[in-house]
Amino acid sequence: MVSAFQKALKSGKFVITCEAAPPKGTNLKRMAHDIELLKDKVDAINVTDHQSSVMRFPSLGGAMLVKELGGEPILQMTCRDRNRLALQADLLFASYMGIHNVLCLTGDSIMLGDHKEAKAVFDLDSSQLLGVVRKLEEGKDISGNDLDGGVSFCAGGIVTPEADPLEPQLIKFEKKIEAGAEFIQTQAVFDLDRFKKFMEYAGQFNVKILAGVILLTSAPMARFMNNNIAGVFVPQDLIDEMASAPKGQVLTKGIEIAGRMIKRIHEEKMCDGVHIMAINKEELVPDIMSAAGLI
Amino acid sequence: MxxxxxxxxxxxxxxxxxxxxxxxxxxxxxxxxxxxxxxxxxxxxxxxxxxxxxxxxxxxxxxxxxxxxxxxxxxxxxxxxxxxxxxxxxxxxxxxxxxxxxxxxxxxxxxxxxxxFMGKETAAGEFTEICTQCGTCIIGETGGICPVTSCHKGLVNGPCGGTDSGKCEIDKRKDCAWTMIYNRLMDLGRLDSMRRLQPPRNHLGEPTPGKMILSEK
Structure with a gap:
């Protein structure tokens, strides 16, 4: 079975994905509002899995909501909270529920979240989870036992093209492709000349690349991300540009920067699409797309 | 010791x-x-x-x-x-x-x-964890550095995305195990070892509580 997202990736169009974060609690109103707003404008919506290790409504439930509202969900799954039994079981359930896109992640440290004393699992890693998806598709669990009823997924992973040192990340990137990744979303990119260099390397693999673009909401937020968010490195000139925005115009400036970056990625055909991360401001994704000239 | x-x-x-x-x-x-x-x-x-x-x-x-x-x-x-x-x-x-x-x-x-933890004194007044006694030793492929112990997440296929400048995402005083392994294997001309996709770990080394009876071996 080919998912709508998989179809979009194969079509050669400039693919756009974004995120929807499940709430802390059971009030899904805001999430549903964001999904309604975004579902027809983007090719798929990632549903995050206890992002930054903060306990929330599950990504599986969030992905079901996207599906229910007529959107195309990408189920984010981390290896932090579930062992191989639970991960396989959730993949069976997701596929049964019509969720056919999965983004396999290792997951942030438990210590970064709001349940610091919890036991971290990491029974599998992101590349092994991709292998699990492919094994289940063959009709077997990873112990080799037959499944009664199969699954089908468009599966992907992530890479951090601005990591230092980069080479160990690239080795892992290649392992993810070997394990069965069809698409790779990148962690936030800011230095597009550097990203072009990364694409000269990544372009040789049979995998679709979506460049990660984060909406900067203020100069302090950019500095906070540099100090606190794993794998995000905002350059000083962008922080200065955010700081130079007149009062009341800061968010507009952030939208302009994100739109400008997406526009350049699109126009210069750097990669297959973008993954827009407008953390807690998902409703601004259409404005970013508009600033990029995409709608 | x-x-x-x-x-x-x-x-x-x-x-x-x-x-x-x-x-x-x-x-x-x-x-x-x-x-x-x-x-x-x-x-x-x-x-x-x-x-x-x-x-x-x-x-x-x-x-x-x-x-x-x-x-x-x-x-x-x-x-x-x-x-x-x-x-x-x-x-x-x-x-x-x-x-x-x-x-x-x-x-x-x-x-x-x-x-x-079980560790050793790696500098005056500094102690570092060396082995978690997992029972299924894999350091033959990692240049003698244990990622199960030295990587915060115990990852066996390379670094997570949180590593920065060779340090761990949870604590800048802690080295990223996979940066160390990468450097060691590069020095040894054995990066091929790091490129091998490792299967899920075997956690059944010796089920807790550990016990060994030599006469039964």
Missing amino acids: IRSITQPKAEKEIDLLLSGSGRIFIIGCGTCVTLTRTGGEPEVRAMQERLSGKGKLITGHLVVPVACDNLTTDALAEYGHQIDQADTLLIMTCAFGVQTIARQLKKMVVPALDTL
Whole structure:
């Protein structure tokens, strides 16, 4: 079975994905509002899995909501909270529920979240989870036992093209492709000349690349991300540009920067699409797309 | 040498554990906890002073040479009278020592320390975890550096995305195991070893609780 997202990736169009974060609690109103707003404008919506290790409504439930509202969900799954039994079981359930896109992640440290004393699992890693998806598709669990009823997924992973040192990340990137990744979303990119260099390397693999673009909401937020968010490195000139925005115009400036970056990625055909991360401001994704000239 | 690395429990926790005890005998150890300054002679004396100040009667104290060794039996026998007078033993050794002592004396034991990890002294006053005794050693493929122990997430296929400048996402004082492994394998001309996709780990080395009987081997 080919998912709508998989179809979009194969079509050669400039693919756009974004995120929807499940709430802390059971009030899904805001999430549903964001999904309604975004579902027809983007090719798929990632549903995050206890992002930054903060306990929330599950990504599986969030992905079901996207599906229910007529959107195309990408189920984010981390290896932090579930062992191989639970991960396989959730993949069976997701596929049964019509969720056919999965983004396999290792997951942030438990210590970064709001349940610091919890036991971290990491029974599998992101590349092994991709292998699990492919094994289940063959009709077997990873112990080799037959499944009664199969699954089908468009599966992907992530890479951090601005990591230092980069080479160990690239080795892992290649392992993810070997394990069965069809698409790779990148962690936030800011230095597009550097990203072009990364694409000269990544372009040789049979995998679709979506460049990660984060909406900067203020100069302090950019500095906070540099100090606190794993794998995000905002350059000083962008922080200065955010700081130079007149009062009341800061968010507009952030939208302009994100739109400008997406526009350049699109126009210069750097990669297959973008993954827009407008953390807690998902409703601004259409404005970013508009600033990029995409709608 | 393998060292058991400990840190003192909070005074509040020790006080709570000792709340029903009036007469206490304190035991330290001359080996690992002396090195880490958590249960040697000076720490035992300081504890004695603190607890006396709180109105506890300290019936005596002893720093055994190696608390986890069977010879501890003889050392304890010498202090039999003072130990008998105590209702609780406050033990300032690692958990090996606490359990070795608890097995021999019919007394409630209260550990004064938390045992953090098995490691070694990697610089003066700096201790690093080396092995978690997982039972399925994989360091033949990682240049002798253990990612199960030295990577915060125990990853076996390379770094996570949180690593930065060779450091771990949880603590900049901690090296990223996979940066170290990458550098080591590159020096050895063996990066091919890191490129191999490792299957899910075998966690069935020896099911907890570990036990080995040589005659059954």
